[in-house]
Amino acid sequence: xxxxxxxIAWAQxxxxxxHLPRTTFGGVLMWIISLFWYAVYAALGVVLAVRLPDVxxxxxxxxxxxxxxxxxxxxxxVPLFTLSTGWSLQLNKLRVFPVRDSSLFGIEVLLRLTSAxxxxxxxxxxxxxxxxxxAIPLFAPLFLLLYIPFNLFLQxxxxxxxxxxxxxxxxxxxxxxxxxxxxxxxxxxxxxxFGHLLRPYFFATAHGSAAPWREAGSLSLGFFSVFDLLLLxxxxxxxxxxxxxxxxxxxxxxxxxxxxxxxxxxxxxxxxRLLDWPAKAFRDPLAALLQKEFRSxxxxxxxxxxxxxxxxxxxxxxxxxxxxxEIRNPGGFISSNFLPIVNLYGxxxxxxxxxxxxxGLDRRAAQLYFVVPVPFETVVKAKNLAAVAFVLLQTLAVxxxxxxxxxxxxxxxxxxxxxxxxxxxxxxxxxxxxASVSMARPVDPSQTFKKQGGARMxxxxxxxxxxxxxxxxxxxxxxxxxxxxxxxxxxxLGLEFAIGLIxxxxxxxxxxxxxLRDRERLVEALSKGASPVSAG
Numbered sequence: 001x002x003x004x005x006x007x008i009a010w011a012q013x014x015x016x017x018x019h020l021p022r023t024t025f026g027g028v029l030m031w032i033i034s035l036f037w038y039a040v041y042a043a044l045g046v047v048l049a050v051r052l053p054d055v056x057x058x059x060x061x062x063x064x065x066x067x068x069x070x071x072x073x074x075x076x077x078v079p080l081f082t083l084s085t086g087w088s089l090q091l092n093k094l095r096v097f098p099v100r101d102s103s104l105f106g107i108e109v110l111l112r113l114t115s116a117x118x119x120x121x122x123x124x125x126x127x128x129x130x131x132x133x134x135a136i137p138l139f140a141p142l143f144l145l146l147y148i149p150f151n152l153f154l155q156x157x158x159x160x161x162x163x164x165x166x167x168x169x170x171x172x173x174x175x176x177x178x179x180x181x182x183x184x185x186x187x188x189x190x191x192x193x194f195g196h197l198l199r200p201y202f203f204a205t206a207h208g209s210a211a212p213w214r215e216a217g218s219l220s221l222g223f224f225s226v227f228d229l230l231l232l233x234x235x236x237x238x239x240x241x242x243x244x245x246x247x248x249x250x251x252x253x254x255x256x257x258x259x260x261x262x263x264x265x266x267x268x269x270x271x272x273r274l275l276d277w278p279a280k281a282f283r284d285p286l287a288a289l290l291q292k293e294f295r296s297x298x299x300x301x302x303x304x305x306x307x308x309x310x311x312x313x314x315x316x317x318x319x320x321x322x323x324x325x326e327i328r329n330p331g332g333f334i335s336s337n338f339l340p341i342v343n344l345y346g347x348x349x350x351x352x353x354x355x356x357x358x359x360g361l362d363r364r365a366a367q368l369y370f371v372v373p374v375p376f377e378t379v380v381k382a383k384n385l386a387a388v389a390f391v392l393l394q395t396l397a398v399x400x401x402x403x404x405x406x407x408x409x410x411x412x413x414x415x416x417x418x419x420x421x422x423x424x425x426x427x428x429x430x431x432x433x434x435a436s437v438s439m440a441r442p443v444d445p446s447q448t449f450k451k452q453g454g455a456r457m458x459x460x461x462x463x464x465x466x467x468x469x470x471x472x473x474x475x476x477x478x479x480x481x482x483x484x485x486x487x488x489x490x491x492x493l494g495l496e497f498a499i500g501l502i503x504x505x506x507x508x509x510x511x512x513x514x515x516l517r518d519r520e521r522l523v524e525a526l527s528k529g530a531s532p533v534s535a536g
Contacts, residue, residue, distance in 0.1 A: 008089075008107065041118040045125025052129025057136070060221055064126075068147060068213035069206040071123065075116040075151045076158060087114045088159075105247050112152040115159070123148065127220075136222045143219035146232055150212055153239035160246040212236075285374045289382035297386065300361060300445035303353050307390065310346035311397035315405070318342055337476070338407050339399065339417030344472060346394050347424055348465055353443065354390060355425070356432040356464060358383045359526055360443035367523045377512050384429050384508075391425050412486055419493045420475075424468045426500035430507035431464055437515040440525040471496055 052060070089108050113120065123144055130141035207214060212235040215228045278290035297303045318341060347355075358380070359366045369379045395418055402409050475492035482488040515522060 038118065038121070041121045045121040045128075048122065048125035049128035049132070052126065053132040053134070055133075057133075057221065060130075060133075061218070061223075064217035064221060065211070065214045066203065066206040067122075067126070068217050069202075069211075071119045071147075072151060072213055075119050076155055079115045079155070079159070087111045101248065101251060104251070105244060108247060109149075109152050109156055109243070112155045112159075115155055116151075119151075120148075130220055136220075140222040140224070141220050143216060143229075143232075146219075146236065147212070147216040150216075150232070150236040150239050153236065153243040157239065157243040157246045160243075160250045286378055286382055286385075289374070289379060290386055293382055293386035294389075296361070297354075297390070302443065302445045303361070306349055306353055307394065310349040310394050312401065314342050314346035314349065315398055315401045315407075318345070337413065337416070339402060339409060339413045340420040340472065342398050342402070343395055343417045343421045344424060344468060346398060347391065347421060347428070348468065350390070350394065351428055351432070351464065354387045355428040356435055357439075357441060357443065358387070358432060358436045359440055359522070360436075361445050362526065363442040363444075364523075364527045366526045370519045370523070376516055380433060380508060380512060380515075384433070387429065388425065391421060395421050416486075416489060416493075419490065419497075420472045423471055423475075423493050423496045423500060426497060426504050427471065428464060428468065430500065430504040431467075433504075433508045433511040434514075437511050437518065437522055440522050442526050442528060 088111055089104060127141045127144045130136050130144070131138065205211070210231055212232055215232040215235070218225070218228055219232065278287040278294070281287070282290060318338065353361060362369075369376060399409070399414055399417070472493075475489050475496065478492045479485055479489040
């Protein structure tokens, strides 16, 4: 297995070196942010290593299972709603090579270390702290190492289960809703009284008999018991069996897809006739391109899930904050401007697939735009009109859901929310048109659970988000400075929209010229395939 690991790692290194930029500002900045993030957890590990030797053993017996239970929750739950499952094997690239299934499974388990490296730093700090404790036997902290494979096996099983479920049309949106529910749970627990009610149950679960975190904590503190050790090994073996079974299921599913032939598309039984309206409103080829955009986007799992999140998740995620503010500070900023904030958050979710990388979902098919007798300007215009239509639908959906949950909605807040969306959309379209030809990257429409942006694109998305909130924030600042004058808010948004139209025209003309000049480079960038190992 180790020879195969080295071969895959060497191939991954060569592909990364050949395809990714060596040194860019975005890459360096993302590395700095990542180093800062992990430095925080490394500092927490150092604190544990230094302070734990001074804690009494009874207190350690009380809080160690709670801490290990928190490590378990972070390791298993956080990757789900951050859509960041670490590095993973691209089985469609590796199944053609003579690599044993057991080797692939072992490599995938080792790669689960990248799903939550923060917890490795925490466990390392706890292990050193226990080792330095005068009342804990020297060998006892090593039992913490048994807690790592348990989490690795279980995380692999959960990850493959979610990925397999996302591949099935019937359950894709259902599992997306499940992940959304999990992701908003911390908001409800910290912002409402529900969290205080669940606190006793959390501690009871952490100290529950036969729980793996309790057994690992007891063994690592020196309270050795053959029964506790056997119980922890049983939990680990159960997680291993579940992970191995789920991984084998994923391999069989991959074989089924590969044997069915590449590019297999599931045809819908009934076409949605409402999508034929562009033929009545526009002339060809614009009408045909609009119909193609609507039909293709609505059939892509990644877009459907993100659009549903922009319509529903963006509302639900701010409900606990609004509820908490209404209790403590009625008429606060978030509750008074609920719709503008929710609309902007939804736009941020949609921007990656709809506004900032308009050719990403086309991938290799984008070369068709340069060989058919259709002006490239018409292609960009069709994609922008389709994006505006979906943004309008998202704005209306947010308004309806806000009315259904009886959020603080007034006619002016609805109008200001739509105006803020219009301002931000025009600027994001301008930035996206230029970025789509200068930083084009392919996006797999079937992968709803993986991040597919590089460091440069993530930095660009961050900068666009900051600019988006700065635009709207300036309008609200003017409203506050003029003693809550609604006309000041509308005037600033109107002025920004007028300037945005000019910026959009200039940016789009520049993007069209660059796209025609660098068409080979654009098509090559969109035609790149996945590496043997990719980040999720």
